[in-house]
Amino acid sequence: MPGYLDNGSFGALGCKLVTVAPNNANLEQPLPTINAHIMLFDDATGVLKAVISGTEITQWRTAAASAVATKHLKPSRKFEILAILGAGAQGRIHAIAFQHFFKQVRIWNRNRPRAERLVSELNQSSDSQEFKSFGCNRECVEGADVIVTATFAKEAIVQLEWLKEGAHVNGESRAIKVQDGVRVICAEKFKTAFTSRGYNSESFPVGAGLTHHSELSESIYLRGEVYVDHRTGAEVELAGLKELGVEFKGEIGSLIAGDLSPPPSNRITVFQSLGMAVEDCAMARLVYDLYKTA
Numbered sequence: 001m002p003g004y005l006d007n008g009s010f011g012a013l014g015c016k017l018v019t020v021a022p023n024n025a026n027l028e029q030p031l032p033t034i035n036a037h038i039m040l041f042d043d044a045t046g047v048l049k050a051v052i053s054g055t056e057i058t059q060w061r062t063a064a065a066s067a068v069a070t071k072h073l074k075p076s077r078k079f080e081i082l083a084i085l086g087a088g089a090q091g092r093i094h095a096i097a098f099q100h101f102f103k104q105v106r107i108w109n110r111n112r113p114r115a116e117r118l119v120s121e122l123n124q125s126s127d128s129q130e131f132k133s134f135g136c137n138r139e140c141v142e143g144a145d146v147i148v149t150a151t152f153a154k155e156a157i158v159q160l161e162w163l164k165e166g167a168h169v170n171g172e173s174r175a176i177k178v179q180d181g182v183r184v185i186c187a188e189k190f191k192t193a194f195t196s197r198g199y200n201s202e203s204f205p206v207g208a209g210l211t212h213h214s215e216l217s218e219s220i221y222l223r224g225e226v227y228v229d230h231r232t233g234a235e236v237e238l239a240g241l242k243e244l245g246v247e248f249k250g251e252i253g254s255l256i257a258g259d260l261s262p263p264p265s266n267r268i269t270v271f272q273s274l275g276m277a278v279e280d281c282a283m284a285r286l287v288y289d290l291y292k293t294a
């Protein structure tokens with residue numbers, strides 16, 4: 001994921017290499033599923049300055065992007081309940097990042113003991129015991145003001161009729177339609193893991209032939225107001241949603257810049273997150289600057 005940003009006073013040029021190894025969570029000594037490294041270059045000379053571990057950066061910047069999207073799509077709403085579907089790395093970091101804005105944080109995981117372990121860990125570092133595990137995704141979502149979906153589910157795990165009026169959803173997993181010529185490299189040893197999740201084993205690139213792959217039901221995208229981090233990326237990576245007739249209302253950056261107004265507060269909103277390389281570059285530059293001044 002190559003990226004470049006320059007606002008006149010702060011520049012960052014970098015490239016993140018990221019791998020997804022779905023079996024890592026099942027190892028005797030579990031490892032993160034998503035591992036990353038960021039090469040940071042001098043944005044004036046192009047000279048390599050550092051190679052920075054990007055695994056935690058990926059986790060934090062993704063939760064930060066969801067938080068910013070939530071704030072700008074629902075500027076006037078009071079939040080009480082957050083529902084997180086998925087107790088993996090993203091579920092955990094979203095819970096930590098969002099906790100202070102909610103009275104209760106609910107966590108559902110298809111393998112419930114993992115949700116219970118996470119809830120116990122989080123409650124130990126909180127005064128108010130605000131984290132609660134759920135065995136049923138519907139019960140977890142119903143009544144929630146904000147929902148985060150952070151799984152690899154290929155079928156919908158959230159339905160429109162479960163959402164309350166004005167709810168906001170941060171969807172982390174992409175709805176993929178791989179275009180001709182776009183190839184995803186999949187090592188032989190990972191193919192079983194990918195095929196067991198329903199990807200096409202005959203014709204990797206992964207995801208080929210899929211028009212819809214999402215944690216959210218189609219009706220949520222069709223009835224809600226859908227915003228993205230990057231429209232050009234979304235036109236390609238979310239082509240399946242476009243084919244369904246889903247309209248992307250705009251980018252979160254346009255709301256922040258004031259070029260777009262937030263939607264009416266009673267509307268269901270969706271932030272479909274893709275992940276942007278500039279987020280990684282900015283973080284890598286901040287980490288590098290801190291390291292140099294430490």
Ligand SMILES: NC(=O)C1=CN([C@@H]2O[C@H](COP(=O)(O)OP(=O)(O)OC[C@H]3O[C@@H](n4cnc5c(N)ncnc54)[C@H](OP(=O)(O)O)[C@@H]3O)[C@@H](O)[C@H]2O)C=CC1
Pocket residue numbers: 025032033034058062085086087088089090091109110111114150151152153154157171172173174273274275276
């Ligand atoms: N938009 C962005 O910028 C980014 C998005 N992501 C996305 O976030 C999601 C989570 O990533 P991460 O937390 O790092 O991964 P982890 O492997 O740490 O966690 C994966 C989670 O998904 C659950 N899961 C896996 N398969 C299914 C399924 N078929 N149905 C329901 N739940 C399932 C796992 O449950 P169990 O414990 O039962 O296996 C676990 O809770 C992924 O879709 C990833 O692509 C990640 C990084 C950046």
Ligand SMILES: O=C(O)C1=NCCCC1
Pocket residue numbers: 018020034058274275276
């Ligand atoms: O934006 C990212 O970084 C990622 N997004 C999807 C999964 C891999 C990492």
